[in-house]
Amino acid sequence: MLLCLSVTFLLFSCQVNTDDDDDDDPETDIRILPDDTESALLSFTAQAPDITALRIIGFSSGTPSYPIYALKITDNPGVDENEPEIQMTGGVHGDEQLSIMMVLTLIEYILDNYATNQEIADLVDNNELHFFPSINPYGLANETRYNANSVDLNRNFGWAWVSQAHHGAGPFDQPESQAIRDDALEHSYALSLHGHTGSVCINTLWDYIGTTEAQGVINPYDYITYSKESFIASYLPSYPFIESLATTYLSKVNTAGDINFWMTEGYDWYVVYGSIQDWLYAVNGTMAFTLEYHLTKNHTELDEELFGEVFGYHRDALIRIFQDAGRGISGIVTGPDGIKVDAKVTLTPPVKREYTGPVAYSPFSYTDPDFGDFHIPIQPGTYNLQIEADGYITKTVTGVVVPALDPRTIVVDVGLVPGKSVKQQSLESPVIDPDSVRPDLREE
Ligand SMILES: [Zn+2]
Known part of the structure; x- marks a missing residue:
């Protein structure tokens, strides 16, 4: 019932595309645009003014320049409280519309159930949830992975950034990545989830470096790998917790019916330099994950029924990982x-x-x-x-x-007692040996 409401809601304000050549069923193709995400967010704040606060964190590249919205959901949304802050984004790749619909539909589920579902009420009252449905609105409007400057924003962050096609001229040289960075530095998120589509997995840290347990795939670029023990000791001490969250997510999705869902360390799947999740963890202390919701990539492959299925696979897993973010x-x-x-x-x-x-x-x-x-x-x-x-x-x-x-x-x-502080050496991004840089070929 809720899923029907969700998709009906989206369809209410969205165009139904009827002239797409490669559409299996053009009558049911769902196409949303930046105006639709905006009107959805405004309607959420009208529906639940006591537990929502909408803000604009910056503006997109391109003309027109679209606002990038974040919707905060918590009790007392006008003040910061002693609660873990949690971030969920969609649409960093603008052509992955399903990831935007996941955020909007989860918001709707939470708001619709806040008054009657104790689990949802506890989640909202004891955390500060920040939803960013569409962080690359130019890409959404123009059905492209990139922003208006042809940059893949998930390669434009300042941890292990390398110069490659579509990575930008330097880390954080794009308005969208600057906006996300500046917002993160203000909020110190405990957990951050970044939605994609085109595959079905939960992808954990790190993207730029990995363990020797990597799928058994040997390749000539693969010399920066470590045993799991040294990985935990030197590069990812919270690895066991990250692994347990991912394992729980996996089992919840499997239980909901998607038996093909899997989990991976980012690097083990394919190396990414300058990713959002690596930067968030290394520089902001945020435990971050990348979620690939479904094998379908383009909105033309998506209809109301299929989206309802995909949301059903992930809904309880998302609620659970939010709940677990405060442990520690x-x-x-x-x-x-x-x-x-x-x-x-x-x-x-x-x-x-x-x-x-x-x-x-x-x-x-x-x-x-x-x-x-x-x-x-x-x-x-x-x-x-x-x-x-x-x-x-x-x-x-x-x-x-x-x-x-x-x-x-x-x-x-x-x-703390006033006096002179002894500062730890600040952490600087690793410099990647150009000879070790792998080609950036993947498009999930
Ligand atoms: Zn993607």
Whole structure:
């Protein structure tokens, strides 16, 4: 019933394409445009003004320049609270319309069920959900993967960026990637999901570097790989948690009926330089995933019935991964008299650097500038935290135990004393050896 409502809603404001040559059934082809996503978002805020807030994070390349919208859903949407912030995007590749419809339809599902479904009410009341249905609206309008400058925005971010066709002249040289970057730096998302279509998998970190367990595929470019042990020790200490979230997502999709769904480390599938998910994790401390919802790519392959099926495969998996994003370590950092402090909270000791190439990495979180809260999703275990902030003495908290049983969450509130801070060396993007760069051939 809800799925019918969702698609009916979209169809209500969208054109039904009737003249597409390669359409299986032109009468039922769903085609949405930037105006449709905009009017859908406006109708959501009218439907649920008490739990929504719509903002524009920037504008697209091209003429006309389209606004890039984000819809926040939470109780008390006008203020920041001590809650994990979660991001979900669609349409970074403008020709992957299904990924945009997934975001809009999930929003509609959440709003329609908030008053009657306790699980949804808890999700909304205890998190700050940020939905970005269409982050490449020029691409949506013009049915292209790229923005108006022929750049693949998922190759334009500042972690392990390389110069290749469609990557831009430099990292963050496009207005869309700048807008997403600046918004992320303001929000310190605990979890971020990026939707695509054209395959069926959940794709985890990293995209630019991988383990030797990579599908057994040996190729001449594949020398930057590591054992899983050194990978966890040096490059991805939260790997077990990332893997458990992906495994749960996979099993929920399978249970819902899509038995072909699979999971992969990004690099194991195909290497991507300058991806959104790598940058978010390395620079912003955000645990990020790429979702490929379905084998169909173009909207001409999509009709109402098929979309309803695909949404049905993913709906409960999405709700579940949102719920799990808050597991790990959270707290509030304050100074004298309880004032909120802009701080960086890092798991210590910093991971060992075993190889001179890539950058060693420790999970971290910036505190929310408005509330002082931080959230580090991590598997159960015992950790030390280092808390650093300008104008405050750096503090270490030892023996923080994330329990193995639910809620698998520990709260560590930290008080800082004014003084001179000892700053960790800031993390800089790895420089990729040009001889190791692989061709960028994939288009999922
Ligand atoms: Zn894509």
